[in-house]
Amino acid sequence: MTADRTGHRASAAPAYDVVVAGGGPAGAAAALALGRAGRTVLLADAATGPPPVGEALPAAARVLLHDLDAQDVLDGRHHLPCYANLSAWGSDDLAAQDSILDPHGHGWHLDRGRFDRELRERARLLGTDVAERTTARPAGRSGDGTWTVELRGPRERRTVRCRWLVDATGRRASLATAAGARRVVHDRLVALCLTLPPSTTPAPDASTLVEAAPDGWWYTALLPAGHRLLARYTDADLPGPRTGGTGLRTDVARTRQTSARVSAHPWPAVAVRRAPAHTVRLDVVHGDGWVAAGDAAAAFDPLSSQGILTALYTGMRAGQAVHDHLGGDRTALTHYATELDTITAAHLRNRRTFYGLEYRWPRHAFWRRRHTAGPADRADGRPNTRPDPIPPTGVPA
Numbered sequence: 001m002t003a004d005r006t007g008h009r010a011s012a013a014p015a016y017d018v019v020v021a022g023g024g025p026a027g028a029a030a031a032l033a034l035g036r037a038g039r040t041v042l043l044a045d046a047a048t049g050p051p052p053v054g055e056a057l058p059a060a061a062r063v064l065l066h067d068l069d070a071q072d073v074l075d076g077r078h079h080l081p082c083y084a085n086l087s088a089w090g091s092d093d094l095a096a097q098d099s100i101l102d103p104h105g106h107g108w109h110l111d112r113g114r115f116d117r118e119l120r121e122r123a124r125l126l127g128t129d130v131a132e133r134t135t136a137r138p139a140g141r142s143g144d145g146t147w148t149v150e151l152r153g154p155r156e157r158r159t160v161r162c163r164w165l166v167d168a169t170g171r172r173a174s175l176a177t178a179a180g181a182r183r184v185v186h187d188r189l190v191a192l193c194l195t196l197p198p199s200t201t202p203a204p205d206a207s208t209l210v211e212a213a214p215d216g217w218w219y220t221a222l223l224p225a226g227h228r229l230l231a232r233y234t235d236a237d238l239p240g241p242r243t244g245g246t247g248l249r250t251d252v253a254r255t256r257q258t259s260a261r262v263s264a265h266p267w268p269a270v271a272v273r274r275a276p277a278h279t280v281r282l283d284v285v286h287g288d289g290w291v292a293a294g295d296a297a298a299a300f301d302p303l304s305s306q307g308i309l310t311a312l313y314t315g316m317r318a319g320q321a322v323h324d325h326l327g328g329d330r331t332a333l334t335h336y337a338t339e340l341d342t343i344t345a346a347h348l349r350n351r352r353t354f355y356g357l358e359y360r361w362p363r364h365a366f367w368r369r370r371h372t373a374g375p376a377d378r379a380d381g382r383p384n385t386r387p388d389p390i391p392p393t394g395v396p397a
């Protein structure tokens with residue numbers, strides 16, 4: 001072992017079948033699928049950005065977690081069951097979608113940090129080397145196709161070698177875009193998020209609530225420790241969004257349904273967080289020596305509440321496809337890409353249908369844009385050059 005001028009240690013490079021960059025649900029699911037197939041895997045999670053924001057997990061996740069042999073990460077002590085989704089959409093009145101009608105049962109409001117950590121822990125128990133707080137960056141490729149990957153952690157810098165890379169870096173898709181993939185951006189949706197402290201009065205039920213508004217929509221839900229998530233969704237370029245806590249407080253007071261839930265909680269003195277929430281996908285999801293999964297491959301409008309589920313599924317499928325490819329099946333990655341196209345097309349269809357159900361403000365830019373689909377809204381649309389509305393890492397407001 002040697003030390004470079006910065007004091008970082010450098011060691012001889014061990015070899016893996018696959019390095020997975022990104023330890024969110026997609027990366028963990030890819031590592032679990034590869035580990036179960038007997039592949040040697042290193043999973044690196046940078047955790048350098050803000051904590052993940054999505055917390056509502058649909059009941060269908062049970063099936064996927066079962067397939068990954070990780071169903072016990074959803075134990076009832078740490079995550080809050082969700083029995084209904086309420087919406088004021090197309091009308092001021094509330095409509096309820098009750099989990100009693102869902103064959104998979106109830107959904108959850110996750111303690112998201114714990115959920116992601118426990119999935120990585122399941123991968124570790126299966127033999128994956130997990131490098132926490134470590135960024136993975138491809139540093140070169142040898143003639144036989146072996147990647148050299150640089151890993152940078154808080155105290156150590158080292159290199160490893162691998163045959164294949166999984167890009168599960170989230171919306172940044174940093175490995176795929178470095179390899180030449182292009183981002184197809186569908187809209188400019190942005191979320192202004194605030195976590196309110198627990199209510200001093202008995203907590204209301206743990207239903208989610210979505211409420212349409214002239215310039216976007218509101219979302220609120222209880223979190224496992226009694227905190228409440230409040231999020232306002234709008235387009236990044238619209239004049240409406242006031243990013244400070246006072247602006248959000250004034251605006252939420254004008255809502256009919258959200259305000260009642262929020263008013264039971266103290267208003268915190270912390271800054272409102274601004275997070276990118278636009279629909280974006282890659283024009284190609286695999287290439288020579290790499291494949292993308294989760295938000296890196298396709299990130300969907302949070303209105304669908306399908307992000308974590310899709311990340312788990314595409315992570316698992318990407319892992320299986322890489323395993324098959326390394327085993328000689330030259331069609332596995334193409335099948336994976338076709339499946340992702342189908343998933344994306346279904347999302348775009350559902351998104352158009354759902355926004356089409358709200359017609360109270362047809363002249364407002366937010367709704368007008370969603371009632372008229374652009375060329376990129378076709379699943380086969382050619383990549384456009386529209387830049388990301390705000391940087392994919394998210395920036396605190």
Ligand SMILES: Cc1cc2nc3c(=O)[nH]c(=O)nc-3n(C[C@H](O)[C@H](O)[C@H](O)COP(=O)(O)OP(=O)(O)OC[C@H]3O[C@@H](n4cnc5c(N)ncnc54)[C@H](O)[C@@H]3O)c2cc1C
Nearest residue numbers: 022024025026046047054055056136169170294295307308
């Ligand atoms: C405002 C908002 C609300 C949402 N709400 C919901 C919801 O209620 N329900 C839902 O299902 N979905 C929701 N989503 C979507 C959901 O959060 C994402 O779809 C999901 O987190 C995607 O998982 P992922 O593993 O692909 O990426 P991520 O969860 O983003 O994980 C990527 C990981 O990769 C790491 N990383 C990045 N670069 C590197 C690198 N070079 N090396 C190593 N590690 C790296 C990051 O630190 C991060 O830990 C929401 C999204 C937004 C923006």
